[in-house]
Amino acid sequence: MLEVTQLTKTYGRGASAVQAVGNLTFRVAPGEFVCIVGQSGCGKTTLLKCLSGLIPPTSGTAVLQGQVIDRPPDKLALVFQEYSRSLLPWMTVRANVTLPLRSKGIDSARREDLAEEALTAVGLSGFFDRYPWQLSGGMQQRVAIARALAYQPEILLMDEPFASVDAQTRADLEDLVLRLRDEFDVTVLFVTHDIDEAIYLSDRVIVLTPPPTRVREVVDVNLPRPRDQIETKGLPAFTRLRAHVFELIKREPAGSAGDEVLSDQHAT
Amino acid sequence: MTRRMRAIALESALPVLLVVVWWAASADSESIYFPPLREIVATFADVWLFDRVASDLIPSLIRFTAGFVVAVAGGVGLGLLIGLSPLLRRATDPLVDFLRTLPKPAIIPPAILFLGAGASMKVFIIAFGAIWPVLLNTVDGVRGVDPGTLDMARVYGLRRGERIRRVVLPAATPQIFAGGRLALAIALILMVVSEMVASTNGLGYFVLLSQQTFAIPEMWSGILLLGLIGYLFNGIFVLAERRALRWHRGWRAAALGQPVEAGAATTRPRALVAPGG
Ligand SMILES: Nc1ncnc2c1ncn2[C@@H]1O[C@H](COP(=O)(O)OP(=O)(O)O)[C@@H](O)[C@H]1O
Ligand SMILES: [Mg+2]
Numbered sequence: 001m002l003e004v005t006q007l008t009k010t011y012g013r014g015a016s017a018v019q020a021v022g023n024l025t026f027r028v029a030p031g032e033f034v035c036i037v038g039q040s041g042c043g044k045t046t047l048l049k050c051l052s053g054l055i056p057p058t059s060g061t062a063v064l065q066g067q068v069i070d071r072p073p074d075k076l077a078l079v080f081q082e083y084s085r086s087l088l089p090w091m092t093v094r095a096n097v098t099l100p101l102r103s104k105g106i107d108s109a110r111r112e113d114l115a116e117e118a119l120t121a122v123g124l125s126g127f128f129d130r131y132p133w134q135l136s137g138g139m140q141q142r143v144a145i146a147r148a149l150a151y152q153p154e155i156l157l158m159d160e161p162f163a164s165v166d167a168q169t170r171a172d173l174e175d176l177v178l179r180l181r182d183e184f185d186v187t188v189l190f191v192t193h194d195i196d197e198a199i200y201l202s203d204r205v206i207v208l209t210p211p212p213t214r215v216r217e218v219v220d221v222n223l224p225r226p227r228d229q230i231e232t233k234g235l236p237a238f239t240r241l242r243a244h245v246f247e248l249i250k251r252e253p254a255g256s257a258g259d260e261v262l263s264d265q266h267a268t
Numbered sequence: 269m270t271r272r273m274r275a276i277a278l279e280s281a282l283p284v285l286l287v288v289v290w291w292a293a294s295a296d297s298e299s300i301y302f303p304p305l306r307e308i309v310a311t312f313a314d315v316w317l318f319d320r321v322a323s324d325l326i327p328s329l330i331r332f333t334a335g336f337v338v339a340v341a342g343g344v345g346l347g348l349l350i351g352l353s354p355l356l357r358r359a360t361d362p363l364v365d366f367l368r369t370l371p372k373p374a375i376i377p378p379a380i381l382f383l384g385a386g387a388s389m390k391v392f393i394i395a396f397g398a399i400w401p402v403l404l405n406t407v408d409g410v411r412g413v414d415p416g417t418l419d420m421a422r423v424y425g426l427r428r429g430e431r432i433r434r435v436v437l438p439a440a441t442p443q444i445f446a447g448g449r450l451a452l453a454i455a456l457i458l459m460v461v462s463e464m465v466a467s468t469n470g471l472g473y474f475v476l477l478s479q480q481t482f483a484i485p486e487m488w489s490g491i492l493l494l495g496l497i498g499y500l501f502n503g504i505f506v507l508a509e510r511r512a513l514r515w516h517r518g519w520r521a522a523a524l525g526q527p528v529e530a531g532a533a534t535t536r537p538r539a540l541v542a543p544g545g
Contacts, residue, residue, distance in 0.1 A: 052423050078423045085416035089519035090438040099434060100424030131515055133522035151424060 001187050002028040002051070002155060007060035009046050020046040022212030023060070028155070033181055033188045035198035037245065038208030044191045045081065048159050051189070052078045064155065074104070077148035079158040083140040087132040087147075093119065094128040097147045104151075118150035119143070121180060138169035142176070149180060155187040162197070171229050174201060178227060195245050199238060200227060207248045216248050303485045308492065311485035316493055320474065325493070328459060328470040331387055335394025336455040340448055343399045347406025348432065351440075357407065368404070372397035372458055376465050385466040390459065397458040398451035405447030409440025442516050445509045452505055456498050471497075 009021040020043040028034045038044050050057045051064075053072040062069045064076065080086040087096050097115040106114070119128060122142040132140050141161055148156055158177070162170040174197060181188050192198050198205045199221055207216040221241060223232055232238055291305045316325070350357050350364075376393055383389035413436055421431045463472025471494055478487035 049419070054419055054422060072423045072425055074425060076423075078420075080416060080420060082416055084523075085414050086420040088417070088435065088438070090441075090515040091434075100426065103425045103427050103430055131518060133515075133519040147424075 001030040001032070001065060002189065003061075003063045004051070005061050005063070007047070007050060007057045007062060009043065009050055009055070010058045011046075019212050021050070021057075022209070022214045024208075024213065024215055025060075026206050026215055026218065028187060028189055030154075030187055031185070032204065033178075033190065033202045034204050034206060035202035036189065036191045036206045036208060037193065037195060037198045037249065038213065039210055039249065040193055042208050042211055043213045044193075044208070045159055048078065048157050048189075048191060052076055052157060075154040077151045077153035077156050079141070079144050079148050079156070079161045081160045081163060083132075083137070083144045083161075086144055087140055089131060089133050092129050092131055093124065093135070093143050096132065096143060097150050100147065100151050114150040114152070115146070118146040121149065121183060122146045122176060136169075138165045138173060141165065141173060145173075145177070145180070149184050149186070153186060155189065156181075158188065158190045160192055161190075163193075170197075175227075175229065177201065178225075195242055195249070196233065199223070199241050199245065200229075200232060205241075205245060207245055216251075219245060219248075300482070300484055303488070308485050308488045312489040312492060315486055315489050324469050324471055324474045327387070328463065328472070329497075331390045331394060331462075331470070332455055332459045334387075334391045335459065336398060336452065338391065338395035339398035339451050339455060340402050342395065343402025343447065343451070344406050344437075344444060346399075347403045347440075347444075348410060348437070350403070351407040351410025352432070352436070357411075364400075364403070368400035372454075373461050373465070376462060380466050389466070390462040390470075393462045394455045394458045398455040401447040401450035401454070402444065403447075405443040406440055409443035410436055412443070413439045442513055445513060449502070449505055449509070452501055453498070456494075456501070460494065 004024055004026050007021060007024045008019070011018045011020055022043075024047065036044060036047070046055075049055045051062050051069060053069045053076075056070065064073050067073065088099070091099065094112075094115055097118060098111040101111040101114060116125075116128070119125065122145050124139065124142055124146065127135065127139065132143060135143065144161070161177075162173050165173065177188070177190075178201060180186075188201075190198075190201055202221050205219040205221060207219060208214070209216045219241065223235060223237055223241075287305070294302060294304045295306065297304050350360055372393065375396065376389075379389045379393055383392055417435060417439065418431075421435045426435065459470075460472035460475075463470035464476045467473040471490055475487055475490035475494070478484070478490060
């Protein structure tokens with residue numbers, strides 16, 4: 001489905017250059033739910049920008065279904081971290097969801113159908129004609145997810161989508177994404193800095209090192225599905241995976257302040 | 269309801285008071301320059317209901333409207349082009365700065381040479397003067413569109429035309445409206461000036477002619493009408509702005525953590541966005 005080979009990204013040149021992505025190689029199979037975990041500033045957003053064709057990688061390639069990604073692919077949707085900036089405040093919820101469908105050449109009746117289906121699926125049936133700013137943060141992110149699903153992508157990229165909602169909303173949205181993934185039959189590449197979230201959601205977790213960013217290890221998550229917030233997280237296997245990923249991330253800390261993952265003492 | 273009435277009462281108190289004072293203070297005036305307000309009002313009714321409506325008021329309004337519309341359309345169009353192209357912006361920056369600071373009445377003489385003293389000259393002068401705040405604010409608005417929003421538009425495959433029409437332009441509307449309001453005031457000024465310099469009708473012409481023929485109450489009645497027109501147009505503009513930017517007030521209120529629906533309905537947008545540049 002998606003093959004990333006020796007991908008690097010350096011912003012700027014010369015003395016002020018910032019190597020945001022060191023060297024990444026991984027693949028995502030069709031139908032998989034893969035999470036990428038790494039601390040803040042390790043280049044997760046940069047990686048997703050390369051994968052969605054917004055910026056060119058400095059070297060290496062990303063290939064989606066045999067096609068090198070050099071511009072935004074039709075079959076790819078992205079849910080941004082900041083829903084408040086990715087939703088258009090001058091459009092209703094419905095218009096936000098149908099907007100991308102115009103450019104796809106979908107006729108207006110079908111656009112409405114797709115939007116209604118997606119909005120209903122994310123639990124917003126009564127809110128078609130509201131404006132995004134009339135909704136709570138969690139609901140706005142649901143709109144963003146509905147927009148992505150109505151776009152009918154084969155792969156859905158999500159950039160820390162639940163980083164700025166409260167814990168209960170976050171748990172609801174995690175379960176929502178798991179359900180939608182089955183319902184809409186979409187491959188998901190989900191970026192987060194939250195270890196629990198990564199293990200809870202995914203089939204595989206790709207653990208990144210601190211900058212210069214590389215793949216530390218790919219961890220298989222063989223937890224039973226359907227997952228359940230209490231049951232799954234109470235399994236001994238979950239606890240073991242959690243400890244393992246935590247250990248992977250803690251090794252060789254970046255030493256920089258302000259990273260969420262390494263909130264406790266440094267170990268070597 | 270009572271709050272709204274109190275607000276109206278408060279806002280109209282000062283104008284009403286001024287009129288009353290003017291009326292009383294000028295009642296026994298013998299000065300030919302400051303006739304009693306009573307007389308001005310009577311003249312106003314004589315002249316503007318509806319003797320000189322067709323001969324002076326309508327031509328003025330047509331020139332004003334045409335000039336303003338050209339200024340807004342041109343300002344938004346050129347502003348989009350310049351705002352979307354960093355190259356074009358750098359290339360046009362000095363020229364734009366030169367032209368926008370040029371005192372506009374100065375180009376009336378050459379405009380008369382090239383366009384004559386008719387309506388097209390006046391429309392040109394009005395449009396040329398009023399275009400700048402719209403143009404500069406559009407450039408600012410276009411350049412200020414959130415990069416995250418533009419990323420979204422690209423990821424979701426919006427074509428260029430659609431990106432401009434549905435993303436860039438709406439995002440810039442608050443600034444465009446702020447520029448439009450400045451343009452409105454400038455257009456009115458230049459309408460009067462151009463009619464005073466070279467015209468055989470219009471409100472500016474009427475006020476100057478009245479002064480020159482010592483028809484002082486007529487002169488004041490024309491000034492009064494100009495003031496009323498300015499006030500009326502500004503009011504219409506504010507209403508249009510309020511409708512078009514309803515989302516903007518709601519969005520801002522939400523961003524500031526204020527109750528959204530109530531705030532969106534009641535805030536009065538005097539100056540939503542400071543005009544940039
Ligand atoms: N447009 C940019 N120009 C220069 N540096 C950038 C840019 N975007 C991100 N960076 C830098 O790249 C690094 C990775 O950023 P980012 O991809 O946002 O990380 P993450 O999403 O994992 O927090 C950071 O050091 C950041 O400061
Ligand atoms: Mg990020």
